[in-house]
Amino acid sequence: MQGSTGPGRRLSTWASDPRSSRGRRHPEPAAPTRNAFQRDRDRIVHSTAFRRLVYKTQVFLNHEGDLFRTRLTHTLEVAQLGRSIARALGLHEDLVEAIALAHDLGHTPFGHAGQDALHACMAPHGGFEHNLQSLRVVDVLEQRYPDFDGLNLSFETREGILKHCPLRVARWIERHEPGGIGRRFIERSQPGLEAQLANLADEIAYNAHDVDDGVRSGLITLDQVCELPLLGVHREAALREHPSLQQARPRRLLYEILRRMLSAQVYDVIDATGAALKAQAPADADAARAMAPLVQFSPAMRAASTDLKRLLFKALYRHPAVMETTLTAQRIVTELFEVYVERPQEMPADFAGSPLRERAVADYIAGMTDRYAIREHERLTGRRLFRQPA
Template sequence: MTTGNEPGGKEQDVTASPGYGAEPRASYAVDPDASRGRLVPEPSSPTRTPFQRDRDRIVHSTAFRRLKDKTQVFVQQEDDHYRTRLTHTIEVAQIARALARALRLDEDLAEALALAHDLGHTPFGHTGEDALDEAMTPYGGFDHNAQSFRIVTKLEHRYAEFDGLNLSWETLEGLVKHNGPLTDTDGKPIGGFADKGLPAAILAYPGYEDLMLWSWPSAEAQAAAISDDIAYDAHDLEDGLRAGLFSVGDLADIPFVGETLAMIRKRYPDLEPNRVIHELTRRLITAMIEDVIAEALRRLAACEPKTADDIRKASGPVVTFSPVVAGVDRSLKAFLFPRMYRHSDVVRIRKGAARIVSDLFACFMADPNRLPAEWCEDLSDLDERRLARRVADYVAGMTDRFAVNEHRRWFDDTPELR
């Protein structure tokens, strides 16, 4: 297998790679015994750390179960072998744990963040998100990362003493900063939030400024975020190949990917196509994981952090790709965007899915009493903006199948999504 820093290089034994094996947590890892606690104080558990409890609450949540019937990438849905949002999430969690163990981080916190990162996704993946964001433009917009935060802080109604899951500060901090800092040190929104401001879901959380929105998240959160990229790259490539949206031969010019395919064909000249695809996927994942480990160790040696807060206050991310593999990541995404995400078959289905989400939002805004009884409480007390947010919460929580069925309930011309 190649190392991440040398795409296409000579093969080596994966077991010889540094960082594998359980070791004591590093000083820069988040210490569960020093957690900053929960918004609603709770007695500690005699058998589980705060981050183990967070992970377990996420896994047992209603939003997590719904991921099993939410689209990952919208391809032909008659095949059960394509990834769903749930299987993607599980794969991200597996990679995050591997990175956390190699870097001597808190594995439970990294896993919890990976398991929670997509809870806020709409039906039909990013297609549904784009449609709902457009519908919500007059009311503050919609962002699935912020919706994940809203779910764990407000929308889950399971516990007697609080709304949401009452997760620890460290888990909320990592979740809200999944894509990095949201503000500068003066509290001014930056990046994608510079023009439209912080999402309403974040502003509604008591003491949201205490989440250090200006800083980088913990190394555990960074591990979960880069694991999302690794899983997306490798598994979307695999699903696109299996869906027939492009062929193995189309990958020859992608850095590292083409070289890896040549290596596989040389070593296994008679290998059947499905096994070629799997060999490519697993080698890509391994190379990216090893690259992140090597690059993180290099950056850690350079900045010499002593505490988790040193990671947060660093000048940039610590757990990330090397420049070489960051280029591979960009090349993969540049290939997948037109060949998969904008493939004519996918675009045709995306249009139908977007119409379903837009129609449902308009339907419930026009007559909120069409919402289920538990969503109709205090409707008369809601202004238009708050009503729109409630409708968005309801529509965003739908699974693909439920959204189609709801559209058929209220409309006579539901698109055929295949």
């Protein structure tokens, strides 16, 4: 064992240790009371991009209901799940939390609809992907320090943020940052275990809360999702123990099913990952990077999670009501892009003066909240495509 995640807790030998961090792109003195990963987490929480997440779409537009998830509430749920699993596995909780809090900073307004529209607009200029944009936010776009752009996060946090990366982009990163976070995509190695965990916690969180929001919206039913064994088995168990939930308390039944499903998935990850780590016994964090992914579901839970994702894609994400919203959102993003490229003076000076006009426009739009994009579109076009909240 080595290092410590907090009072009374020790790191596993394969966990990331802030004392052995590969450091920051711009060297800084160590903080007197915080380890490197705590410092990363704090910088992320205080960033402008993090605050904007509260007004960015998860599935339902921010103004469609006060109780639907936003990017911010999703992010907090990922962080909570990640920390719980990290503690059980002896991984570094602060690092998992930092990655989780930053993983969606580059998301556009209107969720995946906005991303798809912006990617289409940027296709002749390198494309757009929210994962790469999240890295761009923490490396370049946040302007908070006098000596460097971005938040100057540690290697391990940045590595976790960059979940996916095309080979051409990885090679570009490698040229500008030799041996940095692009190298693993060239070598086909893995990120640290904390990054692997944050990625799986993301999946666990959005599957559960999209079921919750989907049923709350009325676009899918509890009976639909409980046709899947992953949820059906928990409904049966809940009703056996609490028969009154059947009629009198339907929302409590849903909450109980989701609570049990989340617990089952968390314990499954702990057991499956623990078994993989015991079998492979990586000597340290770098040894784990050279192995196949070790943070994992069991095969049965992986299949069950995949089935749930398929159902949500077909029944919720492709529901006619959601698709109508999607098309309108894409129209707003596309028309904003066209206006700003033609009239960059409509943007703030920092964006308007960039020699890379299309990329600057993409950066500006990606940073918008849902409601700001709606208002800007109306200001620039004179048309209101979404009803604004009172």
